[in-house]
Amino acid sequence: MDDYENHLAKCLLFIDENQSLIDCHLVDFITENLWEKCLTPRLRFQLEQLNETNRNIIDSLHDNINDELNKFIDKTKELNLKNSTSVLRLDEISTVLPNINFEWDDSEESNNQSHNNFMKNKKQYEINVLTKVIGYLSKANSNLVIDVGAGKGYLATSLSQKYGIPVLAIDSSESRYNSAIHRQELMKKKKHQSFPSIKYCIKFIDDKTNYLQLVQSSFKNYNDNDKFIFAGLHTCGLLAHAMIKSFLNSSCLNTLCVIPCCYHLAEESLTGKCYFTKNARMLAQQSVERASMQNKPQSPSLFYRAVLQVLLKSLGMGDVRIGRGAPMSNFSIYAQWSLKKIGVESDKIPSKEQLKQLYDKYIDKQWQINLFQLLRIHAGSVVEAAIVLDRVIYLKNSEKCKKVALVKLFDSLLSPRCYAIIALK
Structure with a gap:
């Protein structure tokens, strides 16, 4: 097995071990309880400790080289093509x-x-x-x-x-x-x-x-x-x-x-x-590099969409696409705009006060979804490696290339x- 095939085999093993994290859809973060479904109890515990100390996941990576969070990130770095x-x-x-x-x-x-x-x-x-x-x-x-x-x-x-x-x-x-x-x-x-x-x-x-x-x-x-x-x-x-x-x-x-x-x-x-x-x-x-270098606060769009999914499911509309362009000033405005866009009748759209109550109910999950997505982006670099290596190996195996x-x-x-x-x- 050459270096490319060995690298691909390691990528596929990692992807298989983290399939639920990689394949999930972030809009279902709350409705499908992805925090518990896709992360091990030990990893969840470590991330929750980070939240309690208000520390950035990237800043914490080398505090304890043997912990599960470090192992996960270090493995994605090892398998990253760069x-x-x-x-x-x-x-x-x-x-x-x-x-x-x-x-x-x-x-x-x-x-x-x-x-x-x-x-x-x-x-x-x-x-x-x-x-x-x-x-x-x-x-x-x-x-x-x-x-x-x-x-x-x-x-x-x-x-x-x-x-x-x-x-x-x-x-x-x-x-x-x-x-x-x-x-x-x-x-x-x-x-x-x-x-x-x-x-x-x-x-x-x-x-x-x-x-x-x-x-x-x-x-x-x-x-x-x-x-x-x-x-x-x-x-x-x-x-x-x-x-x-x-x-x-x-x-x-x-x-x-x-x-x-x-x-x-x-x-x-x-x-x-x-x-x-x-x-x-x-x-x-x-881009894991861009995500890791991000200094400004993350956009609330991922969290807004996940909270909106709770409402959509209650309306029997869990499988809809909102698309881009929604206002992000606050969740109530975002939600009303989105519901109008997908054709929900005006009298069925909750008031701003009701939408704020929904938002407040799940606000403690916002840090979770941000960290969860950052883990997924790191895992995504391994998927990219596998996709590219698949093409390289195909060329090598053709035996038509010197x-x-x-x-x-x-x-x-x-x-x-x-x-x-x-x-x-």
Whole structure:
């Protein structure tokens, strides 16, 4: 068993042991008594002690290395991909192509922020990093990049600017295609930059798409012997799966670099070794780094929704979706707004005084739900690890790749979906 498979096996064991915590729905926190149902008595006792001393869960983690709370958090940290020895750091990426030089200077990221090409800072940062990585990979006998889920063409124009690499930018959305063309026209008008080596294409891709044909229809000089880089930044859900399968099936694709996201949109396990509920996949989207760094008080939205669920159940409406946009000034206003939104008749909506009484009845559970969700977010990092490792192992087991690597490209505080799956045939 290699490092990736060993790591996945440990993740799956942890997920199995904490299934109820990971799979639960937070709106049911009060109605289903999740505090007692999903946590061990010892862990509940330790958390209740923290509440009595008004201490933050993160601040308390190393008071007693043998207690159950520490064991839980330490295990999630051990299984978090960022702490895995099998995951390469950005400055270690030269091991992918050991005969080709790659040097990373952290100062490049901040210096490049000022050269904003109609991008927000987060996107500019991601594009700067990925551009250099793909520029490095392009030295391995790949002379064109196919950018899947290209959006507004950020990656395509950056590759063209810095390396002169031709790019076929594919997106399934006509509106995003139009936005890419508009952005390119703005850059030509305001920055006097043109991009003749970029071609845009509207296409819904799957694992049977003929990529050589797509390239040949846009670039007349490419033939059956040409090899391409297959790239995607934050490819949503099943798009990452389609890219991985396409890479293995298409002889014209010899390098893969994909950064997956939106795990909740992909139910399929490529290896068939694991299955995750939608709640688990949604949890994998959370950022444990951001949650741990949070200095301001948590939004009351989770608690408000859990209290509202008590009322909804009493009305026989326990299975409804409220959605976003509710006012958060206090629970009574939140509840009345929500009930109106889902169509409850005005005469059946409780008064503000009645709603306040309901809120006051459960107010002592607010600290519980906040800590409970923080534990779930830590567990979510293990689910993310399992989802990503499933894809890496699928590529390795195909026996069609001479090299498969998992690389942490981005600072996870700036860009939580930070792992690139890189493969070479």
